[in-house]
Amino acid sequence: MIPDFLSYTRIPRLDIMPENNALSSDKPGLLCNEFIASSLPAGQITLVHVGDERVAVYNADGAFYATEERCPHTGWPLSDGGELSGTQVTCPMHGWCFDVTSGAVIRGIKGLCLKQYRVQLDGDIGRVIPLDS
């Protein structure tokens, strides 16, 4: 007899899965680059992994965006205390601010922007992939 927890198996879509991605250890049934859209309320930020890169995912008033998680100032992880207001995220460490739709800096040193990622929705599952995928 197969235990219930083994009867549900997700088959990764290899055509869009970044190299080195794996099943998430803290989100059962999801890949490391996936999240449950309905579990990320507007104004909230969560962390996923694309390969070995840490990526912050934002719910900006119902639209999902993703950027590198590391603040380009001194590296604070934006999913840890970053404040999302509309489409702007403010780093809690020194107050730099970024537009999550483009990665552009709003407050901080011009030219230091956040790397962007693409967010795809497949029903309630959000999937983050590199922009060039």
Ligand code: FES
């Ligand atoms: S580390 Fe983000 S503003 Fe300084």
